[in-house]
Every structure is written in C-alpha cells, then in structure tokens.
Amino acid sequence: MEPPQLTATETSLILLVGVFNQYASGDSDKKTLSKDEFGKLVKEEFPLIFQGKDAADIMKRLDKNKDNLIDINEFMHMISDLVGKSYKMMCDLEPKK
Amino acid sequence: MEPPQLTATETSLILLVGVFNQYASGDSDKKTLSKDEFGKLVKEEFPLIFQGKDAADIMKRLDKNKDNLIDINEFMHMISDLVGKSYKMMCDLEPKK
Numbered sequence: 001m002e003p004p005q006l007t008a009t010e011t012s013l014i015l016l017v018g019v020f021n022q023y024a025s026g027d028s029d030k031k032t033l034s035k036d037e038f039g040k041l042v043k044e045e046f047p048l049i050f051q052g053k054d055a056a057d058i059m060k061r062l063d064k065n066k067d068n069l070i071d072i073n074e075f076m077h078m079i080s081d082l083v084g085k086s087y088k089m090m091c092d093l094e095p096k097k
Numbered sequence: 098m099e100p101p102q103l104t105a106t107e108t109s110l111i112l113l114v115g116v117f118n119q120y121a122s123g124d125s126d127k128k129t130l131s132k133d134e135f136g137k138l139v140k141e142e143f144p145l146i147f148q149g150k151d152a153a154d155i156m157k158r159l160d161k162n163k164d165n166l167i168d169i170n171e172f173m174h175m176i177s178d179l180v181g182k183s184y185k186m187m188c189d190l191e192p193k194k
Contacts, residue, residue, distance in 0.1 A: 004145050006145060007141070007142050007143070009112065009113065009116050009142040009143065010143060010144075010145055011109075012108075012109035012110075012113055015105060015106065016109055016180050017180055017184045019106050020184065031188075045107070046107060047104065047107075048101050072181060072184045073177075073181060076177040076180050076181055079110070079173075079176065079177065080173040080174070080176065080177050082110050083110055083113050083114055083176065086114045087118075087169045
C-alpha cells in the first residue's frame with residue numbers, strides 16, 4: 001500500500017514537530033527542551049530569524065509555567081509568534097498602493 | 098549579494114505564511130480568509146490531516162471574533178492545534194517501553 005502523499009503544507013507541519021522531537025531527545029526527558037537543547041535549536045534551526053537574539057531571553061518569554069523547560073505547547077506559541085511576525089514583515093515589504 | 102540561506106525549519110514557517118497569503122488573496126480583502134477561501138485552503142493544503150472534516154465546522158471553532166473571516170492570528174491557532182495534535186499522534190505511535 002502506497003504511503004499517503006503529503007502536501008508541502010502538511011510536510012511543513014510534520015517538519016516542525018520533528019524539529020521539536022529531535023532537539024527534545026537530547027537528554028532523558030524526551031518531551032521537553034532544556035535550556036541547552038532550546039539554545040541549540042534556536043541557533044541551528046532559526047539562524048536567520050533569530051539572528052543576534054539571545055536564546056535565553058527568548059526562552060524566558062516562552063516558558064509560561066516557569067519550569068525552565070519548553071514543552072510542545074510553549075514551542076508552538078513561538079511558532080505562532082514567528083509566523084505572525086513573518087506575515088507582518090511580508091505585508092510591510094509589499095509596495096504601498 | 099547572495100540571498101540568505103534559510104534552514105528547512107525557517108522555510109516551513111515562510112511556507113505557512115505564503116499559504117495564508119495565497120488563499121487570502123482570492124478576493125479584495127487580502128488580509129483574511131473568507132469562508133470559500135478557507136474551505137479551498139483546507140481541502141487543497143490539508144487533504145490528509147483534515148480528511149473527512151467539514152471546513153465550515155473548523156472555521157466556526159477558529160473564528161474567535163465571529164466575523165466569518167479568518168485572520169492570520171486565527172490561522173496560527175489552527176497551525177498550533179495541528180502541530181500539537183501531530184505531536185500527540187507521533188508520541189502515541191512510539192513503541193511503549
């Protein structure tokens with residue numbers, strides 16, 4: 001049986017989950033990102049988007065329950081923010097009519 | 098000057114913004130998805146993930162301000178939900194130790 005064909009959009013979603021999983025698996029707690037794991041993810045996966053930003057600062061804002069860990073929901077808030085910011089950037093780049 | 102090299106993760110983000118923009122541009126209001134535009138997006142971009150689901154039902158849940166339109170923030174809530182659900186699905190698929 002042929003595996004289902006994913007669209008580029010579905011693939012993007014699965015990729016984002018895969019990135020979280022990949023970096024969260026660095027230590028025994030595979031369901032959250034530690035400070036080091038999060039710093040590595042930001043540096044390696046978002047070098048352009050987070051250029052010059054401090055991962056620890058970003059983590060502080062994201063870590064809603066203040067457990068010094070980032071879970072999938074907190075990670076998703078970051079993705080939401082980033083898409084919102086990228087959208088705004090794209091709108092600003094559009095020639096004014 | 099060479100354009101900056103995006104990672105796969107950054108490309109996924111930009112793709113999600115691009116998908117919203119593409120379908121929102123179907124009518125004169127380029128900043129939101131109408132019911133038809135949203136139905137088209139769900140059908141064409143998430144055929145597997147939203148298999149058998151009714152776009153109108155999904156829209157009702159997403160449309161927080163009840164204006165019968167989906168803006169970028171409401172769209173992002175959908176993306177957040179989907180990544181959360183995909184993550185849960187992946188965890189459920191993992192062999193229990």
